[in-house]
Each structure stands twice: as C-alpha cells, then as structure tokens.
Amino acid sequence: DTEVTQTPKHLVMGMTNKKSLKCEQHMGHRAMYWYKQKAKKPPELMFVYSYEKLSINESVPSRFSPECPNSSLLNLHLHALQPEDSALYLCASSQVSSGGVGTQYFGPGTRLTVL
Amino acid sequence: AQSVTQPDIHITVSEGASLELRCNYSYGATPYLFWYVQSPGQGLQLLLKYFSGDTLVQGIKGFEAEFKRSQSSFNLRKPSVHWSDAAEYFCAVGARNAGNMLTFGGGTRLMVKP
Numbered sequence: 021d022t023e024v025t026q027t028p029k030h031l032v033m034g035m036t037n038k039k040s041l042k043c044e045q046h047m048g049h050r051a052m053y054w055y056k057q058k059a060k061k062p063p064e065l066m067f068v069y070s071y072e073k074l075s076i077n078e079s080v081p082s083r084f085s086p087e088c089p090n091s092s093l094l095n096l097h098l099h100a101l102q103p104e105d106s107a108l109y110l111c112a113s114s115q116v117s118s119g120g121v122g123t124q125y126f127g128p129g130t131r132l133t134v135l
Numbered sequence: 136a137q138s139v140t141q142p143d144i145h146i147t148v149s150e151g152a153s154l155e156l157r158c159n160y161s162y163g164a165t166p167y168l169f170w171y172v173q174s175p176g177q178g179l180q181l182l183l184k185y186f187s188g189d190t191l192v193q194g195i196k197g198f199e200a201e202f203k204r205s206q207s208s209f210n211l212r213k214p215s216v217h218w219s220d221a222a223e224y225f226c227a228v229g230a231r232n233a234g235n236m237l238t239f240g241g242g243t244r245l246m247v248k249p
Contacts (some may be wrong), residue, residue: 024178051235062239063179063227076236110178115237120186121167121229124237126178 023047024127026111035101041130043094043111051122052094054086055110057129063110069094070116101134108132114120137162137230142242148216149248156211156243158226168209168228169237170200182224186211196220220226223249 024045033039043052052069055063068076069088083105085097094111108129114122138161148154162164167186171179179219183194200211209226226240 026178060242060244062242065236068235070235076188108176112179117235119231120236121231122235123169123181123184124170124235128178129176131176 021082024111024113024134026109026127028130029128030133032135033101035103036099037101038081038099040098041096041109041111041132043096043113043127044092045113045125045127046092047113047125048115049113049122049125050091050116051114052088053112053114053124054084054094054096055112056077056105057108057110059103067096071124075134096131103134106134112133137166137228137238138235138242139228139238139240141187141224141226142229143243144241145246147248150218151215154213154216154220154245156224156226156245158209158211158240159207160209160228161207162228162230164231165204166235167231168202169229170198170209170211171225171227172196172240173225179225182211190206212240216245216247218245218247218249220244226244230234 027042054066057063066080067086072088087095110129111127112124114124140159169184170182185192185202224243227237
C-alpha cells in the first residue's frame with residue numbers, strides 16, 4: 021500500500037480565516053513533506069519532517085505553520101493567507117534514507133483558493 | 136547542487152505511436168532519478184525510479200526509462216501511447232546527503248491525438 025491521503029480535497033478561505041490541511045500515511049515512513057504547486061509548474065518544497073522533527077523549512081512565510089503530531093500525520097495550519105497562496109498543496113512521505121534518497125509517494129493534494 | 140532539465144514543454148503524439156520524453160540532469164555523483172506523472176488536479180504518481188544497477192528500468196503503465204551516464208540523461212519511453220497517458224510528466228533527481236530532497240524538472244505536458 022503506497023497511499024497518502026489528504027483532506028480536504030478543496031478549500032476556499034478568506035484572508036482572515038484560519039484553516040488546516042491534513043495529511044496521513046500508514047506506510048511506516050518517517051519523512052513527510054509539504055509542497056506547493058502553482059499551475060503549469062513543478063512542485064516547490066515547503067517543509068520536510070524527519071522523525072517528527074522539522075528538518076527543512078524552505079524560507080516559507082510564517083502564515084504557513086506545519087505540525088507533525090505523530091509519525092503518520094502531518095498538518096499545515098494556514099492563517100492570514102494572501103490570494104497568491106492559492107495553489108495545489110501536496111503532501112508526500114518517504115523512508116528516511118541515511119546517505120541515500122527515499123522514494124517519495126504523493127497524496128492527491130488539496131486545492132486551496134484564497135479570496 | 137543538482138538540476139534537472141526537461142527540454143520539451145509540450146509534446147503531442149498520436150494514439151498508438153511511440154513516445155520519448157527527455158530528461159537531462161546535472162549532478163556530480165551517481166544520481167537517484169525518478170519519473171512522476173500528474174493528471175490534472177491530481178497528485179504525482181511514481182512511474183519508475185533508478186538508483187543503481189541495470190540502466191534500463193521498467194515502470195508501471197508500460198513505461199520504461201534508460202539511464203545514460205555519458206549523456207546525463209534519463210529519458211522516458213513507451214512503445215504505444217494510449218489516450219489515458221495524456222498528463223504532465225516530471226523528471227526528478229535526488230542527491231546523497233541532501234536530506235531526501237528532490238529537484239524537479241519543469242515538466243512536459245503530453246497530449247494524445249485520437
């Protein structure tokens with residue numbers, strides 16, 4: 021089973037709202053990722069968690085706040101977003117490969133629209 | 136730092152025709168190479184990967200890719216394209232000791248003519 025699930029599938033929010041995106045995997049992977057993808061572009065890495073600790077933050081604005089409550093779950097808390105934050109948000113997971121590269125498996129994404 | 140180039144932004148092929156999508160990478164050591172496919176509004180699905188060993192890699196949906204170190208390439212091929220193969224294709228490279236990060240190419244949009 022190589023399934024990563026994401027909820028919700030679609031989200032529309034105003035610039036003053038607070039919302040959260042959720043990602044879950046049951047593959048025993050200990051690395052989890054958030055990506056942002058704009059139309060006709062490749063995914064851009066936002067955050068990486070390794071063993072439930074934030075290991076990479078790609079200079080993402082503080083209005084995006086990641087959380088990894090356990091090894092299966094990854095959240096992305098959203099607050100005071102801007103219209104330019106509208107995008108497809110993808111979650112991925114992989115094994116942590118010491119000295120190598122784990123194969124990343126992606127979820128279906130959350131389509132976020134900020135009004 | 137590693138980089139990936141997919142020279143073709145768009146490719147159109149007829150259904151039943153063969154397909155080759157190009158991917159060139161830049162990396163000083165042996166790379167970890169991936170091909171993903173993305174249908175509109177969907178997540179990325181792993182087609183195949185190369186880590187080491189046999190340079191011709193078989194993937195899902197009838198796709199294969201060949202790693203050519205001398206050309207720094209990892210081109211994706213399919214002998215006979217189906218209309219359902221229309222999608223965006225991304226090549227990606229991972230580097231050792233880079234925190235499991237991937238570098239993606241810009242993508243190639245495949246359109247299939249009936």
